[in-house]
Amino acid sequence: MKKFGKYLMIFLAVVVFAGTFVYLFQRSRPKEALYEEQEAKVGDIVRSTVVTGKIQPRDEVNIKPQISGIISELYKEAGQTVKKDEIIAKVKVIPDMGALSSAQSRVRLAEVNLNQAKTNYNREKALYDKELVSADEYEKVLQVYNQAKEELAGAKEALEIIRDGVSSANASGSSTLVRSTISGLILDVPVKVGNSVTQSNTFNDGTTIATVADMDDLIFDGNIDETEVGRLSTGMPVKISVGALQDLSFDAILEYISPKATVNNGANQFEIKASVKIPSDVTIRSGYSANAEIVLDKADGVVTLPESAIQFEGEKTYVMIKEADEYVRRDVETGLSDGINIEVKDGIKAGDKVRGAQIIIKKNQQ
Numbered sequence: 001m002k003k004f005g006k007y008l009m010i011f012l013a014v015v016v017f018a019g020t021f022v023y024l025f026q027r028s029r030p031k032e033a034l035y036e037e038q039e040a041k042v043g044d045i046v047r048s049t050v051v052t053g054k055i056q057p058r059d060e061v062n063i064k065p066q067i068s069g070i071i072s073e074l075y076k077e078a079g080q081t082v083k084k085d086e087i088i089a090k091v092k093v094i095p096d097m098g099a100l101s102s103a104q105s106r107v108r109l110a111e112v113n114l115n116q117a118k119t120n121y122n123r124e125k126a127l128y129d130k131e132l133v134s135a136d137e138y139e140k141v142l143q144v145y146n147q148a149k150e151e152l153a154g155a156k157e158a159l160e161i162i163r164d165g166v167s168s169a170n171a172s173g174s175s176t177l178v179r180s181t182i183s184g185l186i187l188d189v190p191v192k193v194g195n196s197v198t199q200s201n202t203f204n205d206g207t208t209i210a211t212v213a214d215m216d217d218l219i220f221d222g223n224i225d226e227t228e229v230g231r232l233s234t235g236m237p238v239k240i241s242v243g244a245l246q247d248l249s250f251d252a253i254l255e256y257i258s259p260k261a262t263v264n265n266g267a268n269q270f271e272i273k274a275s276v277k278i279p280s281d282v283t284i285r286s287g288y289s290a291n292a293e294i295v296l297d298k299a300d301g302v303v304t305l306p307e308s309a310i311q312f313e314g315e316k317t318y319v320m321i322k323e324a325d326e327y328v329r330r331d332v333e334t335g336l337s338d339g340i341n342i343e344v345k346d347g348i349k350a351g352d353k354v355r356g357a358q359i360i361i362k363k364n365q366q
Contacts (some may be wrong), residue, residue, distance in 0.1 A: 037345060055213055218275075236254040236295075
């Protein structure tokens, strides 16, 4: 019985050893490589690039006041349309006390001078009527009197401008009324009634009362990498897709390529602009993110193959073409590629079968 158990143990050890040897031998044997079979076809190759950017109006104007003061009334709000010279807001002037005091003093002095000139004029006129003074002396007194009247009128107008921001003589062109300089859509009104505003000058950009844009004239504004900008030229067609508007695309024409690069995340990029044609029934908002697809090159009706079927040896390119039941090497001349398929100019024809990419078998499929 003990001898039988001993033989059984030896037998089991031999079986395990033999099984392990067979398993390892099978795993170590080289497996036959399997490849996809590709067929050369006639098709179109299009090489394009996609540029990210945004849609914005060509003309966007910041409306600023001509005087400093406080917003007393707002007649428009964002989202409304406005015509050129239409009033957007009214500004109440807060006069400088020093300038106001000087203007008031000037008016009082002008009144004193006018009263004296009037007295002199009345006296001179009485003597002139009696022919006691010459016409030359009379005309000089009359001139002084007229100048005094003009001085008083000018002093009063200056006082009104300092105090009210507008004079009665020029009420129609009041600088207290902020008017739109273009017709369009009001994109933003960043002020409220009661806010202080300042006029634009050499040292100050001034306060923006409203931003107005012509939304009927839109452009795409984006940046393209320096490796692709050399293939662009103005007048090229562009296809615009807007992320906020699903399944919609718009035609555009490339009209501007910046002559100077800007550095963005360490890469040199060039600004491009394209005029966008928007249908009248589609509403576009300023600042929408968009992608512009630009066709860089195109080959129509050419023999094509997947790029995975092309092999390289130095500067030569070749394929493994199927002849009878085996694959043989044949040199080919390639052309335009779109990153997936490639044009084959010479070496094969449509319908030829070639060896494609190797099929990778996963371990659990072995």
